[in-house]
Amino acid sequence: MIPRVSIVGLGKLGASMVAAIASRGGEVIGVDVNAASVEAVAAGRAPVQETDLDATLAANRARIRATLDVGEAVRDSAITFVIVPTPSDARGAFAFDAAARAFEAIGTALRKKETYHVVVLTSTVLPGTTRTALLPILERTSGKRVGPDIGLCYSPEFIALGSVIRDFLNPDFTLIGEVDARAGETLEAYYAQVMANHAPSRRMSLENAELAKISVNSYVTMKITFANMLAALCEAIPGADVDVVTHALGSDKRIGAKYLTGGLGYGGPCFPRDNVALAFLARSLGAPSLGPEATDAVNDSIPARVVARIAPLVPAGGTVGVLGLAYKPASHVIEEAQGTALVDACLAQGLRVVAFDPLVSALPNRGAGLSMAQAPADVVQAADVVVVATPDAAFAALDWPALLAAKPGLHVVDAWRLLRDRIPASAAARYHVLGRGPVPGSDPRAEARLAELWTAPGH
Numbered sequence: 001m002i003p004r005v006s007i008v009g010l011g012k013l014g015a016s017m018v019a020a021i022a023s024r025g026g027e028v029i030g031v032d033v034n035a036a037s038v039e040a041v042a043a044g045r046a047p048v049q050e051t052d053l054d055a056t057l058a059a060n061r062a063r064i065r066a067t068l069d070v071g072e073a074v075r076d077s078a079i080t081f082v083i084v085p086t087p088s089d090a091r092g093a094f095a096f097d098a099a100a101r102a103f104e105a106i107g108t109a110l111r112k113k114e115t116y117h118v119v120v121l122t123s124t125v126l127p128g129t130t131r132t133a134l135l136p137i138l139e140r141t142s143g144k145r146v147g148p149d150i151g152l153c154y155s156p157e158f159i160a161l162g163s164v165i166r167d168f169l170n171p172d173f174t175l176i177g178e179v180d181a182r183a184g185e186t187l188e189a190y191y192a193q194v195m196a197n198h199a200p201s202r203r204m205s206l207e208n209a210e211l212a213k214i215s216v217n218s219y220v221t222m223k224i225t226f227a228n229m230l231a232a233l234c235e236a237i238p239g240a241d242v243d244v245v246t247h248a249l250g251s252d253k254r255i256g257a258k259y260l261t262g263g264l265g266y267g268g269p270c271f272p273r274d275n276v277a278l279a280f281l282a283r284s285l286g287a288p289s290l291g292p293e294a295t296d297a298v299n300d301s302i303p304a305r306v307v308a309r310i311a312p313l314v315p316a317g318g319t320v321g322v323l324g325l326a327y328k329p330a331s332h333v334i335e336e337a338q339g340t341a342l343v344d345a346c347l348a349q350g351l352r353v354v355a356f357d358p359l360v361s362a363l364p365n366r367g368a369g370l371s372m373a374q375a376p377a378d379v380v381q382a383a384d385v386v387v388v389a390t391p392d393a394a395f396a397a398l399d400w401p402a403l404l405a406a407k408p409g410l411h412v413v414d415a416w417r418l419l420r421d422r423i424p425a426s427a428a429a430r431y432h433v434l435g436r437g438p439v440p441g442s443d444p445r446a447e448a449r450l451a452e453l454w455t456a457p458g459h
């Protein structure tokens with residue numbers, strides 16, 4: 001029998017966890033301070049946009065309850081997960097006010113509960129937060145001791161927006177930070193019943209788990225940035241091709257091929273802020289912070305580098321077209337998105353921009369320099385230089401030979417080598433690929449610059 005759990009916070013992650021757990025046969029009580037979210041989940045509807053969320057909630061409605069009342073949820077469950085926002089504060093750390101309020105309400109409810117209950121923080125926080133900031137709230141409001149009376153864990157999920165339900169149920173491993181073995185064992189046993197893939201558990205102290213969570217994202221972004229650094233370097237070496245280099249690099253088992261594609265940088269709600277937070281933590285504690293700072297600085301510099309590359313191609317008074325504004329294909333999220341940053345970098349240079357994204361209909365407050373197109377072909381029609389900013393298959397599927405034939409002055413800048421098989425030889429000179437050097441023999445200056453390193457007198 002899977003124990004009934006409660007989930008406080010019915011957002012992108014929390015509501016998806018409710019649906020995922022119920023789909024595995026577990027009973028779940030969802031809680032939120034937002035009545036509309038509670039109403040939606042109680043009615044088997046998605047409170048937020050996420051792949052399969054609506055259908056999974058509807059199909060498993062019999063095992064799902066939702067309430068505004070934390071007391072009821074805690075009373076009727078054995079484990080409570082807290083998945084509320086922890087937005088970045090002015091220092092770059094994660095603010096935990098919402099988590100503190102949730103812990104107060106849970107602690108107050110636990111005052112009246114006789115049986116052992118485990119509270120699990122799932123929201124992203126920095127090391128020390130769970131033990132030094134949230135544990136005392138739980139003890140004060142419940143009048144009980146964390147350890148003998150109440151279990152406490154920090155256990156984040158490793159999910160990507162757009163595949164939250166699938167990722168939650170099929171993790172590479174479950175990460176469990178625990179105050180003691182009893183709490184950790186309870187959560188590990190619960191995950192073993194609910195997860196679909198028998199993933200191994202990594203159990204450790206609260207602080208180690210808090211650090212491990214943020215390290216995963218920081219490491220992945222470092223890898224992305226390394227590939228992007230190689231892409232920029234390849235552009236200066238005749239005949240170089242970042243895909244050839246990263247393919248070889250990724251074949252090394254110590255490295256692996258995932259997240260090793262040179263292109264535009266990372267973005268979205270998690271990756272950028274986790275690096276900033278890790279750098280803040282390291283600086284504050286007197287440890288080296290250069291790693292995450294450098295990753296971040298390189299990432300932030302990419303839109304300006306791309307603008308420098310395309311500006312010479314834009315005729316006076318001309319227009320740049322941007323295809324892809326969200327931080328990845330099939331997303332509507334523009335937070336820290338490179339396509340959107342590219343639009344802003346172009347506008348800051350005084351360039352006019354026409355943009356399209358299948359799921360982003362507007363970029364507010366950009367002024368008259370930006371116009372939004374209704375279809376990708378309209379961008380091509382209106383622009384002198386088109387940048388493919390996200391690797392969206394819909395952009396590859398356009399009839400590029402016809403579009404290029406109809407506009408003899410059009411240049412295409414492809415950040416992801418998405419169109420490499422779609423451009424006719426007759427238009428090759430107007431096709432610019434990020435991450436590739438000039439064709440050997442086509443750029444004497446680039447060849448001379450490289451040769452000079454090894455042939456100039458004195459070497």
Ligand SMILES: NC(=O)c1ccc[n+]([C@@H]2O[C@H](COP(=O)([O-])OP(=O)(O)OC[C@H]3O[C@@H](n4cnc5c(N)ncnc54)[C@H](O)[C@@H]3O)[C@@H](O)[C@H]2O)c1
Nearest residue numbers: 009010011012013032033034084085086098101102123124
């Ligand atoms: N979305 C992701 O991809 C992702 C990935 C990993 C980690 N996280 C972390 O998970 C946490 C939640 O992220 P999200 O994207 O689901 O947030 P979200 O903003 O989509 O949802 C948060 C929900 O919590 C509710 N809430 C706020 N305060 C509350 C309280 N005191 N009691 C009850 N409900 C409350 C809000 O009304 C909202 O419905 C954050 O710490 C985030 O960093 C998110």
